[in-house]
Amino acid sequence: MDELAYSSRMVDWAPLGKLLLVMCLLIVGLITESIVVPMITFVIGILLMAYSTNMKIPLILSLAIGEAILIMIIGSGMISIMGDPNEPALWEGQILWFKIHMTATSFNKAWIIFIRAIAGVTLMLSFASSTPIPHLAQAFRSLHFPSEITELIVLIYRYAFLLLERFLVMIDAAQCRLGYNGSLTAMRSYGGAMAGTFIFSMEMAEKSEAALACRNYNGYFPIYRPPRKMSVMWPIVAIGSAVVLYVFGLYSVGWIDMQQIFAPLFGW
Amino acid sequence: MHIMEGYLDPMWCAVWFVVMIPFFVVGVIKLRKILAEHPEQKMTVALSGAFIFLLSSLKLPSVTGSSSHPTGTGIAVVFYGVGVCSVLATIVLLFQALLLAHGGFTTLGANCVSMGIIGPLCGLVLWKLIRKANAGVFISMFVAAAIADLMTYVVTAIQMTLNVVTSTGADFASSFIDFMSVYAVTQIPLAIVEGLVLAMFAQYLSTAKPEIFGIADENKLNPFSTEV
Numbered sequence: 001m002d003e004l005a006y007s008s009r010m011v012d013w014a015p016l017g018k019l020l021l022v023m024c025l026l027i028v029g030l031i032t033e034s035i036v037v038p039m040i041t042f043v044i045g046i047l048l049m050a051y052s053t054n055m056k057i058p059l060i061l062s063l064a065i066g067e068a069i070l071i072m073i074i075g076s077g078m079i080s081i082m083g084d085p086n087e088p089a090l091w092e093g094q095i096l097w098f099k100i101h102m103t104a105t106s107f108n109k110a111w112i113i114f115i116r117a118i119a120g121v122t123l124m125l126s127f128a129s130s131t132p133i134p135h136l137a138q139a140f141r142s143l144h145f146p147s148e149i150t151e152l153i154v155l156i157y158r159y160a161f162l163l164l165e166r167f168l169v170m171i172d173a174a175q176c177r178l179g180y181n182g183s184l185t186a187m188r189s190y191g192g193a194m195a196g197t198f199i200f201s202m203e204m205a206e207k208s209e210a211a212l213a214c215r216n217y218n219g220y221f222p223i224y225r226p227p228r229k230m231s232v233m234w235p236i237v238a239i240g241s242a243v244v245l246y247v248f249g250l251y252s253v254g255w256i257d258m259q260q261i262f263a264p265l266f267g268w
Numbered sequence: 269m270h271i272m273e274g275y276l277d278p279m280w281c282a283v284w285f286v287v288m289i290p291f292f293v294v295g296v297i298k299l300r301k302i303l304a305e306h307p308e309q310k311m312t313v314a315l316s317g318a319f320i321f322l323l324s325s326l327k328l329p330s331v332t333g334s335s336s337h338p339t340g341t342g343i344a345v346v347f348y349g350v351g352v353c354s355v356l357a358t359i360v361l362l363f364q365a366l367l368l369a370h371g372g373f374t375t376l377g378a379n380c381v382s383m384g385i386i387g388p389l390c391g392l393v394l395w396k397l398i399r400k401a402n403a404g405v406f407i408s409m410f411v412a413a414a415i416a417d418l419m420t421y422v423v424t425a426i427q428m429t430l431n432v433v434t435s436t437g438a439d440f441a442s443s444f445i446d447f448m449s450v451y452a453v454t455q456i457p458l459a460i461v462e463g464l465v466l467a468m469f470a471q472y473l474s475t476a477k478p479e480i481f482g483i484a485d486e487n488k489l490n491p492f493s494t495e496v
Contacts, residue, residue, distance in 0.1 A: 001367050026374055031278050038274070068369035072272055082446070084437030098446055106436040116274025121369040124273065128366040146296055148303050149355070152314055156359055159318035167322060187461060195468040198319055198343075202477075205311035 001061070002132045010052045010130035015139040015227050017234030022127045024242035029116050032249030035108075035256050038115040040245060045122025052130040061129075065121060072117040080110035090259070090268045104259040111258040133157045135227040142229065147220070154221055162204065167197045270324075270364065270379045271424065273372025276431050284427065285377030291385050292358060295351030302348065316344040317356040321363060323462070324383070325370065338462040339420050342413025343469070345388035346395050347480065357384025382423035391416025405481060409470035414463030421451045 005011060010018070025045075029038040049057075057065075083089065083103030091102040137150045170193035174180070179189030259268065276284075303310055323340030345353040358380050364370040371379050395412035425447035432438045473480055 023373060026273065026372075027278075030274060030281070030374055064368045064370070068272070075272060075275060078446075079432060079436065082432050082436055082438040082443050085439060086437070097449055099442055101438075103436070106438070109436050113274055117272045117372075120273025120372050120374075124366055124373065125369060146300060148300050149296060149359070151310075152299075152317060152355075153359055153362075155310070155314035156317035156321060156356075157363060159315055160321040160363070163315075163318050163322050164325075187464075191461060191465040191468060194323070194465040195472065197322070198315075198469045199472055201315045201319065202312070202473075205315050209308065209311045 001128060004053060004058065004061075004129050005132040005135075008052045008130035009054065010048070010126075011132070011135075012228060013130065014230040014234060015131045015135045016142070016230040017238070018127050018131060019136075019139070020230070020234055021238040021241070022123045024238040025123055025245075026120055028242040028245045028249070029119055032246060032253075033112075034249040034252040034254075035112045035115055035258070036252040037245050037249040038112065038119045040248075042115060042119035042122055045119055045126055048126035049122055049129060052126055057129075061125075065125070068121055069118065072114055072121075076110040076114035076117070079113055080107045082106060090266070107259050107262075108257065131227075134221060134223055137221070138223055138227055151220070159201065159204075163197055163201055166200050167193060170196050270361065270371030270383075271375040271428065273365070273375060275372075276375050276378055276427070277435050278374075279434070280427070280431050281374045281377060283377075284375075284381050288354065288358075288377045288380045288385065291351060291354040292380070295353070295355035298349065298351045299355055302352070313348065313352070313356070316347065317360055320344060320356055321360045324360065325364065325368060338458055338465075339383050339387060339417050340462070340466075341383060341388045341420070342391050342409065342416045342462070342466045345392045345416060346409065346412055346470075350385060350389045350392060353388045354380060354384040357388075378424075378427050382420050382427060386423045387416045387418075387420030390419040405474040406467045406471045410463040410467035413466035414459040417459040417462050418455065421455045422448070425451055 025041045029041045032038075081091075081098070081100040081102050083101045083106035085101055087103040087105060089101050089103060090107060091100060093100045134154060137153045140150045140153065141147070171190075174189035174193055178185075180186040262268070299313070302313070320340040323338040326337050341353055341357060344356050348356075358376065361371050361376055361379050361383070365372050365376065391412040394415050395408050398408040398411055425444060428447055429440060429444040432443050433440050470481075
């Protein structure tokens with residue numbers, strides 16, 4: 001991800017400014033009842049992501065996004081079938097132990113949640129794909145966050161990927177030894193790999209502590225080219241766009257009724 | 269179990285942030301004390317966080333608007349208490365929202381309350397009780413890690429149910445049963461596996477570094493205690 005972020009066209013934008021813009025857009029999408037506003041924030045997120053990455057998203061990241069979208073579809077579907085029992089049902093029934101009571105309100109709510117979630121993913125990834133973690137830590141430091149926290153942010157990020165790499169090696173090794181032959185053996189192999197990863201991590205912690213001490217580490221990772229500071233334009237743009245979208249959201253409630261759109265398809 | 273971005277209504281986002289903040293602040297204070305008095309613990313704290321990140325990234329989609337995965341908070345809460353665990357969980361949740369589209373910014377408070385505070389607190393209570401009964405490290409860690417994992421999902425199910433009840437007017441009891449029963453299919457086996465894995469690791473540590481359990485046993489149960 002850092003590689004992607006360092007090559008982003010938005011890497012020189014102020015990290016705090018980007019974070020503020022993303023947070024404002026996320027919040028405005030959440031507080032308005034109009035589905036049009038999350039749709040607009042989704043488009044903004046896609047455009048920012050496209051600009052940031054030049055639409056060259058790594059496969060592993062695409063898979064993560066795909067999985068997140070699957071969870072969103074399932075989650076929104078779940079909300080749509082949990083309607084108010086006192087409202088007339090669009091669809092009623094029972095599958096296994098699930099009582100289904102889909103109402104117009106719950107169906108529309110599910111759609112707005114789905115669009116908000118998708119918009120959230122695009123906005124968050126536009127930020128992540130353009131902000132290396134050391135820049136984020138530097139931004140937190142400039143906000144006077146406790147130095148221990150900013151240090152932990154960088155350390156956890158570094159170790160997480162080292163552990164992941166080690167874990168995948170152990171999984172592959174177990175596979176070479178037919179470690180997934182049967183569910184009990186698979187569980188044992190999986191457990192062994194996890195325990196092995198943590199044990200390895202303890203050894204690695206001692207080595208890396210010594211290595212950092214040798215390089216005069218005193219709790220701060222210096223950055224050769226520090227990120228830009230947030231100019232006054234960022235709050236103006238971020239808060240201004242949020243206010244405009246909020247006002248627009250007040251007027252656009254009910255412009256798009258998903259239940260009406262899907263009614264001919266499902267015969268409601 | 270991370271609740272996705274946009275799933276919770278603004279009111280619930282705010283409520284869970286308000287619940288989270290005192291634990292987080294106390295956690296930061298406690299963490300600063302730990303690192304000031306034991307600077308050598310820095311790497312172990314960071315690795316506990318990285319381990320939470322690694323385990324909680326191994327997710328399976330669940331039919332709830334969320335996902336199932338181990339939480340990995342058992343070790344961190346036993347070693348450092350609930351406050352520090354909430355700080356580590358917050359950092360991990362922030363990374364997962366940014367890097368893996370897993371969870372979200374506005375749902376960070378809710379996710380931290382379930383995975384970083386209430387779930388681990390239940391695990392820590394059981395760890396204390398079982399250790400007081402002179403049980404071994406393996407059994408104590410197995411129960412603490414498995415219960416921390418399961419309670420995380422119970423709390424998430426409650427959070428999602430409350431949101432559905434207030435936003436669509438659904439019935440609380442039937443919604444909660446729906447959420448819980450779906451989670452149970454994937455989460456009970458995962459909690460057992462996580463309990464076993466962390467118990468194996470704790471068993472190794474108890475022979476390789478027995479002094480670390482001395483610190484863990486002296487850890488205060490009260491999340492607002494800033495004593496190290």
